[in-house]
Amino acid sequence: MTPLSRENGQDGRDDRGGHTGRQGQTGIETIGIVGTGAMGRGIAQIAALAGLTVRLFDTNASAVTAARDYLADTFAKLTAKGKLDDIAARAALAKISGARALAEFADCDLVIEAIVEKLDAKRALFRELESIVSGRCVLASNTSSLSITAIAAGCSTPSRVAGYHFFNPVPLMKVVEVIDGLRSDPAAGNALMDLARRMGHTPVRAKDMPGFIVNHAGRGMNTEGLRIADEGVASFVDVDRIMREQAGFRLGPFELLDLTALDVSHPVMESIYHQFYEEPRFTPSPITATRLAGGLIGRKAGEGFYRYVDGKQQAPQDAPAPTVALPRRVWISKQNMQAHDAVQALVEQAGVALDTGATPAADSLIVVAPFGLDATTAALDEQLDATRVVAVDALFPLFPSVGTPRRTLMTTPATTRAARDSAHALFAADGVPVTVIRDSAGFVAQRVVATIVNIGCDIAQRQIATPQDIDLAVTLGLGYPRGPLALGDALGAPTILTILRNMYRVLGDPRYRPSPWLARRAQLGLSLTQPDAADADTDTTDTPNSREQPQ
Incomplete structure (x- = not known):
């Protein structure tokens, strides 16, 4: 337990050692920032605008001056654009000062380290800071890749150390990861969570694991x-x-x-x-x-x-559709009936005849729409003539209602040029751009999206973060249209599971083995965002490491 939590009159735990979820005042008003590069400057900017007193230190004294000048210029530009009131800009700049030595951080409530990504350098810095700051000061690292536990191991009081990972550019990237090391006091992380909200950012909580969440x-x-x-x-x-x-x-x-x-x-x-x-x-x-x-x-x-x-x-221009005759008729595999119906609608719209036979006629273009398989395997599974087989990716709608649509086709190594070009012309007949790729288990979109969902599920399975924080961190930190778990739900967890299992079948690569989180929820018909039912009433303010904290 850090002195910070005692000062606030609460230690964040009930009499049984469980986390109470109470979060009083953060006790953080004065912060020191070590390192005045892009990250240090960005953190200083949002902190000063939130009314915090900020002290900047860098081993290169001129870098501190340059950082303050940069922030003065930034505030002036924001004022000129009408995004910041002149009084607020001057008040924020007045909150920022340079420190000539780390000794000037003695009264800081929080020190944030934003220096080079080297473990030894960070450990040495925190050891020096411990001899300067008060017992109530929290030490936070902005590391993006190093273990918080390993950084804290160099401190005499590792419980005061936590991760505070911002993203560049800090003022625009409104998410920050709060990371609990194995010995971090939850109260320190709670204070950082509250401070992030005060500075206008969305905090997400993570266990100390490589890469954290984002x-x-x-x-x-x-x-x-x-x-x-x-x-x-x-x-x-x-x-x-x-x-x-x-x-x-x-x-x-x-x-x-x-x-x-x-x-x-x-x-x-x-x-x-x-x-x-x-x-x-x-x-x-x-x-x-x-x-x-x-x-x-x-x-x-x-x-x-x-x-x-x-x-x-x-970037090069998109290749136009070939100017060739549309196929005389098209036979569509029924292995994926949802895709079959969508392809049939597209074929009918183009005015091409359908081959409704149990097997393709000798002159029919053969269209398959596998999930996770390559065109070759899909053709062999149904004993189709691979020279006429073209596969279409039907994971996403073939007739999108919004956005810029695109369709993806792929061929077997045996597919003829005539079959490929007539299929390209057919699927582009309504003006939608088409990309033709070489044979691949899972096309492009299927395999990338399935991998994104699967890794997100594994983060949840490892209890690195809650499902909600995983999706929140990814949408804000990476700009994805949905978080990985919500994306899996939208496309269907059973479908994602099928894609992964089929890719593993074709390639034998363990990178495609499904996460247990995905497999179990897909089979039970549960949302990927749903925690185990027995844990549903667990206090959501519990930190990822709460069950591991030394008492």
Whole structure:
């Protein structure tokens, strides 16, 4: 228990050692920030605007001056745009001062560390701070990838240490992860949760595990997108277009990697992979290692997976549909009846005849719509002529009611050019753009989305965070249209389970093994956001580590 919780007259636990959920005053009014880079400046900005007294320290004294000048300029720009009152801007700037030495943090209620991502450096800093600050001061690390427990292990009082992971740019990214180390006092985390709300941010609570919530969940999009490209299934731009226009994400994986930059994202991928002891779901890609070595790191370098001219992405034009005759008639597999009906409606709309025979006629285009299988396996399962087989991804509606629609087709290695081109012309006949990819278990959207959902389910299974906080963190931190658990519910947990099991069947890769959280809820017909029924009445303010706290 930290002195902070005693000062507030409550220790956050009832007489039985359980967490009471009471959260009085945070006791935090003066904060010190060590490190004046983008993260330190951003935290200082939101803290000062919330009325907190902020002291900035950096080993480079000129960096402190530069940070305060930057914040003065930022407040002036916000005032000029009418987003900030001039009186409030001047008051906020007056709350920010520079510290020439860490000794000036002696009366701080909280110190936030935002320095280089090196464990030894953070431990050394916190050990020094412990000799300066009062016993009531909370020490928080803004680390994105290091263990809070490991950082706190260097302190004589590890219970005062917690994680406080903001996202860049801090003023715009309105989510912050509050991380409990194994020895963190829940009262320290509670105080940080309250402070986040005071600063206008949404806090989510996480157990100390590699990647916490957001960087952990983000493995689904990036690592699977890279795996698809590495298999030669589709180009970078085609993967991005499918994920944006068919699956409804704001950015595709390669656009996102260019935005974050490979000098940041590749080391995180490697770190999480190794911290989870080479878990197959998080396997990094040689694609990013090679491009990082070549300096093709992303938007800030002017070139990554795309080239950038004056900050604008340069992407090739979408390939037009081939100008060939539509197929004479189409036979549609009935293995997926929901998809069968949607494809039939599209074929009828195009004025093409349907082949309703039990088996395809010799001149029919054969259309399959598998979940998780590749076109080859789908053809062999039904003993179809692979030279005429084209698969369509029907996980998302073929006739979307909103947004920019896109359809994805894939072929077997034996599919003829004539069959491929006539299918492309057919599925693009109503003006909807079509992407044709090489054979892949799970197409593109299916395998990426299923991986996102599966990793989100595993975060819930490991009790790293509550289902609600997982979805909240991902939607705010990654900008996904839905959190992974809500996305799984929207598409159908049984469907996601089928996709994963079929991908595992085709590829034999353990990265596609379904999470127990997903498998059990899919089989029981439960929402992926639903905790175990026996835990439904558990106090939701309980921290992820509450059952493990040393008494």
